[in-house]
Amino acid sequence: MSEHLTQINYLDPELLQKLGDLELVAREVVEGLRVGSHRSPLRGFSTEFAHHRQYAPGDPIRDIDWRVYGRTDRYYTKLYEAETNFDCHILVDASASMSYGSGKVNKLEYTKYLAASLAYLVLKQRDSVGLSIFDSEVRAYMPPRSAKGIIVEIDRLLRDIKPTPKTTIAKQLHDIALMMKRRSFVVLISDLLADPEDVLAGLDHLRFDGHNVMVLHTLDPHELEFPFKGTWRFEGLEQEMPLTTQPERIRDDYMTNLKTYLERLRSGCIGANIDYKTVDISRPVDEVLNEFFAERSASLTGAAVGART
Secondary structure (H helix, E strand, O other): OOHHHHOOOOOOHHHHHHHOOHHHHHHHHHHOOOOOOOOOOOOOOOOOEEEEEEOOOOOOHHHEOHHHHHHHOOOEEEEEOOOOOOEEEEEEEOOHHHHOOOOOOOHHHHHHHHHHHHHHHHHHOOOEEEEEEEOOOEEEEEEEEOOOOHHHHHHHHHHHOOOOOOOOHHHHHHHHHHHOOOOOEEEEEEOOOOOHHHHHHHHHHHHHOOOEEEEEEEEOHHHHHOOOOOOEEEOOOOOOOOEEEOHHHHHHHHHHHHHHHHHHHHHHHHHOOOEEEEEEOOOOHHHHHHHHHHHHHHHHHHHHHHHHO
């Protein structure tokens, strides 16, 4: 590891692209995370009790804490520290829309960095990680394993993918849920360019099967800000008709619709006890993950406090 790399606090996407090797990228990102070595930023399903979370449909009845119910008249399930082996399954959207990028790194490339970094973090905790890649169908399914060489396989699978123009997120989430044999942490990384209700239905299937689900919603800054000026021809990446227009005329409607769309996804995930984060792909990867884990930790702590009151 070079002296230059060890002095970097946050690894921006362009630098990660220059590093090239996905395992090196993952190592550098994970080393920048402010997480304790003795406690996982992901919580597993071990036998050591940690705290409570409000019961959600699909949670195992056996995990309900009846003593807390007797005090609060509300159902809470027990959560456990990740002290024993657990599975993390990363779902990567490789559809054509993920190839969009206004900078040097597109959404799919950024997603590769996120996926590899999460995989490296899980393996560093001596847990198992798996990978599924989908577009219009499930293109690859790798069951969770704990061998460090899996990052090389993740890189190979991502490099070999040739996205198709159309994706059906809900169907693929249903299909992947049927393939998974054990309760897992499921991390979906996608731009979620589909009907929010369909996306939430697919996520609910995973949640009802007992999986702990997290969503990293990757969007390009131009998709988030719509900064275009002049006359533009917008080409559809998933078989939509092209549109030639002056963006200033439609910007207000676009931003209103985007806000509604993001809020529906966020509120739907919160209602189903699914962790959700919008990810601007121009931001440093380790900064995004640090923020996400901090938000998740605060949410879990709040649930534990609520259970005790």
